[in-house]
Amino acid sequence: MDNRLTDFLSRLNAATTADEAWEMTVAFMEQMGATSLVYAAGEKLDDYSMYTTTPDWWMERYTEKQYAFHDKQLHHCMNYLNTSFLDLGSLKAQTFDGSAEDKVSLEFSETGIASVVTLPLRLPWADRSFGGMSLACDMSMPELQMLLSENGQIIHLAAMYSHSIIQTLLRNEQAQAAPLSAREKECLLWLARGLNSERIADRLNIARITVDTHIGSAKRKLGAATREHALAMAIQLGIIAP
Template sequence: MTAVSQLRRLEIGVSDQFSLVPSTNLRAAAKDAFAVEFGRFLDQADGVAQPEKLFDLVCAFALKFDCPWIAYSYLTGNQRFLKPVKCDPVAMLNYPDEWQERYFEMGYDKIDPIIKTSRKRAGTFRWSEVYNDASTTEDERRVFDEAATFGLRSGISIPLHRPDGSFAVVSFAQVYDQDFRNIAVTYLELVALYFHLRIAEFVLSSCAKGPFGLSPREKECISWVARGKTSWEIGKILDISDNTVNFHIKNVMRKLDVASRTVAAIKAVNNGIIEL
């Protein structure tokens, strides 16, 4: 059974479930509208062959629930913090660049309460639940507090566990300080599961081609490094800040397991990741 057929069966089940719950005409109309949008998403996504394009479709669907920010990350069973691993799409996200830079600069990847909770939970959880949980430390709450200053004021995270102990986390964030409606959570869960199933297909294909999984932007940055350009020069060429360039180059260094940008560029060339 394909990922599309699996999700369509889930969609029917969700629609049947909601049909048993008394609701106002407005809620019924909203439910029908979201069901139509979900079906349209499946039709559009079925023929997509690139992870980035599929991610764009997920982002467009999430906007219908007022969620402009999305993150997908994958961790192995023995990882204690968010660190990319070989043969994985690693992190695909559209969080503000400034927040991403701050996140790694402060070492929040090592204490992220979303990762900690996802390791233990099997179901979707609201960030507010984790923030108000007695076991959450002040340092962990600071991650949420700082995220809010960058526009990620409320959110949900969906852990997707595998039998080998590895798991993915899909997070959706709003700019509003309010909890998600149940119908929104349900449809975002379906989209997250579909996205994860499709990404697994891409991973198998990318592993056959090479283990490093650099994003298009990361390849652009390291390609210019290999041509002798500074971060400032690369930023001007790509029309991004030099801080953002440094962020992508650090990701490349981490994925290629090297200690310098020069060595990263050499390794990228030698492994056929980029061409000069």
């Protein structure tokens, strides 16, 4: 494995907050040639988070005018898994129909960006979620493609690992901000000891549907995709000790 990537992954593993992991990712991607970086992840357009190094004035305009609904790269990450390219230099030279998507892309070029490569990202424990990282560069598209021919695999692996670490840390922070109730912890504890919902209900002298409700609530608070994932997070965070 490339030493640059090995060093980056080692430092990323030591990150204790999502913000810290993001800062490490920015530093690495800038070394790889990115002028600015955009990272987004979530389930839908009204439920996603975004990290970016683009200028404040651009993000204020992006938010105020709800450009997310016309962002080609964001929509690509939501619907596809293949790498996407955006050649802003070529787009400027074209005569187009004035579509909202093209207008957003052209306005983005005002930040000094000439080309963009976007990497859709997924996590095995978050089936309904999307993620993506865009490296925006001031170099031409041929120059960007040359860069990717040399470092594309390293960049993609770094983006995938960053996505996993940032999302894990965000879920941990979310779990710590919304502590589980005593009954939710108790249900998870017995689940960890091998009991199913029916046996947990018998042991706690409550209805099975109540057990499922407690486990479902714990799952939501932890931001987990399944009850098994919620159980693993509760153990990892020290919420329960089987």
